[in-house]
Amino acid sequence: MRGPRCFLAAVFPGEGPASLARHRACCLHCQAAAARKRSLRRALSGLADEVLVAPPGLQLRVLSRLGDQDAADPRRPLVVRAAARYAAAAGLALATGLAFAAGLARRQPRALG
């Protein structure tokens, strides 16, 4: 990775401002990296055809443990975790803002005095 433009060109392929597109078109380093990436992606996509055989008895184990259907959201734990993370970030930002505002408020009377 040569510099920030090469990094941005690699992380956001086909995106970004015109200057990044121009950089992509003329930077040999980026072009070589893109070619290596294509070859890696081709190799990785080949893995999609491979199907491993599930361990014997998996189907029986699943069927023996079926409970009631409750239409529970199967993604809930992850959604809850993501919501908690966003709430924590929002809380931290709020606390930082309040601390900053309090600092400013404390400084102003001193400056006036």
Add this chain to the structure above:
Amino acid sequence: MTPGEVQRAEEEVLNRARNGDREAFGDLVERYQDTVYTLAVRLVGPDLAADVAQEALLRAWRALPRFRGEAAFGTWLHRITVNTAWTLRKRARRHAADSLEGDLEDRGLRPERAGELAELRAGLGRALSALTPGQRAVVVLRDVYGWSNAETARELGITEVTAKVRLHRARLRLRTLLEGSR
């Protein structure tokens, strides 16, 4: 059977399973257990994969009445598997020392895989197992299964930018590992 007839037959089985028919769900499990297990192996490694596959299939059964058919059933099942694997990630970390390579090389692969291709895939398996769980999940979903950045980010509970940066780092690491093994 034509592809249309196959699809209609699957829809019928799905409808029965959605209405609580356990036998119909058994047919679906039989049909999809290998692909669910394969994805689980790629995400968390062989030791935990059977547990992830089992839990994912059980969650699918519970949630089936919610399934509206907006995506293919297989895609829906894969999303649940990713979520389940992520939920059990802490357990997966405890098994971090276990390599994925054994499974990707040997267990249950179709017999026609041989020679150079098998070697390349074994190398990829080893390299994938060396990634962090977060990097591995992104690269498996994006580059192996062809999910979009948006889908990958949504299912992993991260932002699209995080997914892109993680993918970039994972690819760099994979390339380094693969070049180092040559």
